[in-house]
Amino acid sequence: MFDDLDRIMDVMAAAFDPAWGEAWxxxxxxxxxxxxxxxxxLVSPQGQPVDEGEKAAGxxxxxxxxxxxxxxxxxxKPEYRRLxxxxxxxxxxRDDAASRGAQRLLLEMRKGNPAEFLYSGFGFYPIGERKDYYRLPNGERIDAITFACNICNAIATGLH
Ligand SMILES: CC(C)(COP(=O)(O)OP(=O)(O)OC[C@H]1O[C@@H](n2cnc3c(N)ncnc32)[C@H](O)[C@@H]1OP(=O)(O)O)[C@@H](O)C(=O)NCCC(=O)NCCS
Structure with a gap:
């Protein structure tokens, strides 16, 4: 039987390429x-909350x-992407954060991660860059980009 930490780590192992060193x-x-x-x-392959005993897709x-x-x-997980x-x-x-009193969402991402297309389509916009912020397992350095998303705007413009 999987508990939620098992489920998170099961997705972590599949979703995060070790080359980037981003997995926790x-x-x-x-x-x-x-x-x-x-x-x-957690989300199931069908986009629903995960049932007891079921593995998560994300x-x-x-x-x-x-x-x-x-x-x-x-x-x-790679097999459930673009769904x-x-x-x-x-x-x-966004909905959870709003219910906890958040006005905006923040995230930081390595420059060049295709996840940027998902984030920008959702309403995130870049607010800063950190030069050479991430150090990859091979020693290479990559810039970080910080993004913000105003929760009111995201809801008002129907970006969901
Ligand atoms: C980023 C990630 C979470 C996206 O998950 P996903 O379930 O595939 O995303 P969605 O299906 O909801 O994508 C929605 C839209 O975002 C955009 N998008 C998502 N992934 C994209 C990609 N790799 N390239 C281009 N556009 C992308 C598309 O517009 C997509 O809509 P479409 O499929 O109709 O064209 C997944 O690719 C992943 O786990 N990546 C590895 C881990 C990672 O880098 N996480 C982010 C940093 S913590």
Missing amino acids: SRRQVDDALAIGNCHYR FSLSRTGYEEEELLLLGV GLGRTLLDTL
């Missing part, structure tokens, strides 16, 4: 959730701040 360890996820200001959502992990919610991780599950997880994150 089980310990990191467990610690983040223990603090109390981090939240996760997950999101976010951290609540003052009137802001930062998306820390978003992953969908709208990433978008479903962002829709849920």
